[in-house]
Amino acid sequence: MKPISGENHPVIATYLTGFVLALLLTLLAFGLVIVGRVCSLGLIDKALCIFPCGEVITGTMPRNLIIVGVIVLAILQISVHLGYFLHLSFGSPQNWNLQAFLFALFIIIIMVGGTLWIMNDLNGHMLPGSPVGAAYK
Amino acid sequence: MMTDSSTLFPGLAQPSQTESSPPAMIFGFWIYLMSDAVIFALLFATYASMSRNYAGGPTGKEFFDLSTVFYETLALLLSTLTCGFAMLSSSKNRKTWVLSWLAVTFLLGLTFILMEHNEFHSLISQGMGPDRSGFLSAFFTLVGTHGLHVCIGLIWVLVMIAQIMSKGLTQPVCSRLIRFSLFWHFLDLVWVGIFSMVYLIGAL
Numbered sequence: 001m002k003p004i005s006g007e008n009h010p011v012i013a014t015y016l017t018g019f020v021l022a023l024l025l026t027l028l029a030f031g032l033v034i035v036g037r038v039c040s041l042g043l044i045d046k047a048l049c050i051f052p053c054g055e056v057i058t059g060t061m062p063r064n065l066i067i068v069g070v071i072v073l074a075i076l077q078i079s080v081h082l083g084y085f086l087h088l089s090f091g092s093p094q095n096w097n098l099q100a101f102l103f104a105l106f107i108i109i110i111m112v113g114g115t116l117w118i119m120n121d122l123n124g125h126m127l128p129g130s131p132v133g134a135a136y137k
Numbered sequence: 138m139m140t141d142s143s144t145l146f147p148g149l150a151q152p153s154q155t156e157s158s159p160p161a162m163i164f165g166f167w168i169y170l171m172s173d174a175v176i177f178a179l180l181f182a183t184y185a186s187m188s189r190n191y192a193g194g195p196t197g198k199e200f201f202d203l204s205t206v207f208y209e210t211l212a213l214l215l216s217t218l219t220c221g222f223a224m225l226s227s228s229k230n231r232k233t234w235v236l237s238w239l240a241v242t243f244l245l246g247l248t249f250i251l252m253e254h255n256e257f258h259s260l261i262s263q264g265m266g267p268d269r270s271g272f273l274s275a276f277f278t279l280v281g282t283h284g285l286h287v288c289i290g291l292i293w294v295l296v297m298i299a300q301i302m303s304k305g306l307t308q309p310v311c312s313r314l315i316r317f318s319l320f321w322h323f324l325d326l327v328w329v330g331i332f333s334m335v336y337l338i339g340a341l
Contacts, residue, residue: 019218022329026332034203071333071338074329074333074334081329085221096164100168101167107175111178
């Protein structure tokens, strides 16, 4: 049995690499959202007053792209945390930590995916005039 | 009995050898973390389902302060690094360094919790508490559950500091330290999901 976290004696470089990668991905994600808000304003001189609370995003296309970007960056950063900090490795097949993780992931995908699917479907069936349904239009 | 179980399930056979076998205890803690991950995943799903049920109340875009969230993220990320340094020092048996890094970890975690407390306090005092709308209920439940975990982590660091000072870096203490570090790294991992899914996407 090879698997257990903390047993394979990570070196300082492991943590530092993980930290730098995580920091870069965090900065990219925040940067992406700030750039998105600047673009939505369309005015460079308003770029400085973005943090306090910007204006509404105008186009739907950049907003969706930014959301996808943020989700991809989050998945990447979670992988970095799993690999460099929690020392989860995909190396040996006798890895019990990995098997428990994959099982949890399987459960999460079924339950989260199922929840989102059913709740969105129910919202789709709401009457158009009702306040809850209107919020989704 | 030993041979059967150890060949079939080498990970599970460990506890029967000695009560305090660290690998098996760490694996057991890992199972707990995975079940915690399922809880957080479902809180995320609840939040996603309710994230637009404003009931005429405030939207995330109106009150999310990205600069605060960025500093919270930075504090937690740095604390995960210092926690890693404490682990490295413990494997080299450097007691003073372990204590110092754990103290830094505690202070950074405390910074995070105080910032989150300020955010929650100002929201509730402005009448934007969890009772205001479905969105705010889901927001407070998800972010508050993570905050509660960090509080428990802070208590755990203090207990570890006290144990290292009184007992030294004995094998059981180091085993607990490994589990604490897993817990702490896991909390930072959950926070990545929160700042991305809740704050960044909510601020758009």
